[in-house]
Amino acid sequence: MRTGKNHYLIWQNFFAQEKSNQRMKILFLKSLFLSCLFALVSCKSYAQNSSLTANEWINSEHNMVIKFYEHQGKFFGKIIWLKDSIEESNEPKRDIYNENPKLRSRKVLGSDLILHMEGKRNDTKWTNGSYYYFETGHTYNAQMYLDGDNLYIKGYWWWFKFLGKTRKWERLKD
Secondary structure (H helix, E strand, O other), rough: OOHHHHHHHHHHHHHHHHHHHHHHHHHHHHHHHHHHHHHHHHHHHHHHOOOOOOOOEEEEOOOOOEEEEEEEOEEEEEEEEOOOOOOOOOOOOOOOOOHHHHHHOOOOOOOEEEEEEOOOOOOEEEEEEEEEOOOOOOEEEEEEEOOOOOOEEEEEEEEEEEEEEEEEEOOOOO
């Protein structure tokens, strides 16, 4: 009889271990799935944040496109398309209102609109920069932040942010 009980206990122990192994497999698969899901979400948000320089941005009036680039740890936004880039005289639009007389003959297309923005490449907010408004020739203090596919750039006088204006730019889709 002893042999029969031992076989019974062995089989009972075997099935208990098998159920335990199934639970471990299910737990492992659940944690693997959640890890993969977390990695995908993290990669998407990383790609979205780092795409400030990888994408082109169009303003809300749809008459200007800028492209950001990094130089010496700061970010700049260059005008790469302008709806009215040609004057009536068939000449390229010039920066005639610039406060610096030496720069009044330069072309608006290809000039920097956003200057010296500070922040890291993967941030969603950049500060301590400047916004050059070529239609008046004035340069304003500026900051900007990214919200999904929208970039908001705020230009303001001195430190008075409440005297400023925020402009919305949209990420251009391929």
